[in-house]
Amino acid sequence: MSTTQQTKDGGDGPAIYKMADKDGQFRRKASTFRSFVSPDPNSEFPAEKDRYVLYLNLGCPWAHRTNIVRSLKGLEDIIQLVVMDFTLTPEGWVFNGNNGTMEKDPLYGFTKLSELYFKAEPNYEGRYTVPVLWDKKQETIVNNESSEIIRMFYSAFDHLLPESQREVNKPGGGFFPEYLRKDIDEMNEWVYDKVNNGVYKTGFASTQEAYLSNVVPLFESLDRLEKHLEEKGTKYLFGEHITDADIRLYTTLIRFDVAYYTIFKCNYKMIRYDYPQLHRWLRVLFWEDNEETKGAFKQTTDFKSYKEGYSKAVRASIVPYGPAVDILPL
Numbered sequence: 145m146s147t148t149q150q151t152k153d154g155g156d157g158p159a160i161y162k163m164a165d166k167d168g169q170f171r172r173k174a175s176t177f178r179s180f181v182s183p184d185p186n187s188e189f190p191a192e193k194d195r196y197v198l199y200l201n202l203g204c205p206w207a208h209r210t211n212i213v214r215s216l217k218g219l220e221d222i223i224q225l226v227v228m229d230f231t232l233t234p235e236g237w238v239f240n241g242n243n244g245t246m247e248k249d250p251l252y253g254f255t256k257l258s259e260l261y262f263k264a265e266p267n268y269e270g271r272y273t274v275p276v277l278w279d280k281k282q283e284t285i286v287n288n289e290s291s292e293i294i295r296m297f298y299s300a301f302d303h304l305l306p307e308s309q310r311e312v313n314k315p316g317g318g319f320f321p322e323y324l325r326k327d328i329d330e331m332n333e334w335v336y337d338k339v340n341n342g343v344y345k346t347g348f349a350s351t352q353e354a355y356l357s358n359v360v361p362l363f364e365s366l367d368r369l370e371k372h373l374e375e376k377g378t379k380y381l382f383g384e385h386i387t388d389a390d391i392r393l394y395t396t397l398i399r400f401d402v403a404y405y406t407i408f409k410c411n412y413k414m415i416r417y418d419y420p421q422l423h424r425w426l427r428v429l430f431w432e433d434n435e436e437t438k439g440a441f442k443q444t445t446d447f448k449s450y451k452e453g454y455s456k457a458v459r460a461s462i463v464p465y466g467p468a469v470d471i472l473p474l
């Protein structure tokens with residue numbers, strides 16, 4: 145999609161809000177910047193302190209993954225965080241100081257995320273998405289794909305961290321241990337399509353047919369996840385330690401009852417009443433503050449941005465009042 149298309153008003157509102165294709169289906173485009181930070185000092189993007197900046201907003205579940213892992217890994221002093229407003233404007237994500245966010249881009253004084261994309265690539269022709277991992281030295285975007293940014297964060301900066309924070313020294317082998325990689329990737333694949341992106345395909349569908357073709361597999365997949373936890377009987381999806389699969393699922397399920405259920409019409413069942421295993425798992429991640437969670441899930445969760453941000457994204461003028469409690473106690 146070109147810039148002019150993105151900002152042009154097509155008659156029923158700015159084009160940026162038109163998510164569905166002509167057939168009513170929402171199709172997420174692949175991310176463009178796909179380089180990797182590496183522990184190798186001679187690589188294109190070597191892991192260094194004070195060199196990389198993570199741009200995000202608190203509403204976005206993809207960005208949320210990267211924010212969680214930055215905290216889980218104790219990378220707060222190594223990777224700078226820039227939080228933008230969670231309201232999607234006709235010009236994309238902006239800096240405006242609202243909701244305790246940055247007034248302006250701290251590096252260049254930009255007011256729009258798109259400016260950062262054009263600084264990196266003057267001919268850029270995609271959507272201006274968060275998260276963005278920016279390299280201050282080469283003044284470019286390293287990567288804008290959350291699933292890859294979190295994998296970099298798991299280990300690329302480990303030599304700069306205390307021994308106990310390094311993946312090799314973690315009980316259970318870290319967030320993406322060799323012996324679980326196949327199982328984690330296999331689960332991530334269907335969870336991405338049917339759940340993480342499934343809620344968007346449901347919420348942004350513009351025909352009844354497209355809506356139904358996504359909402360049914362979404363709930364079948366939540367049933368499958370519920371059964372997985374029930375059969376395994378473990379604390380987390382793959383045992384007693386948090387893995388990549390837990391982080392990726394968390395950011396969708398924590399938004400489910402407060403936003404997707406109402407705003408995206410994912411209202412066949414609720415996590416809190418219909419999925420006892422998933423509900424327990426979700427509350428453990430949110431509420432427990434210990435060596436495993438480091439309080440990172442709760443600290444990075446912002447319910448207000450989910451209700452208000454998604455309402456704006458579907459151009460609804462009313463923000464839902466309920467549910468009475470954002471997340472039930474453990």
Ligand SMILES: N[C@@H](CCC(=O)N[C@@H](CS)C(=O)NCC(=O)O)C(=O)O
Nearest residue numbers: 204205206271272273274288289290
């Ligand atoms: N595949 C990307 C998706 C990122 C994404 O779609 N982010 C949304 C916010 S939740 C965004 O920035 N949307 C702005 C737009 O599409 O204009 C990732 O996982 O990082």
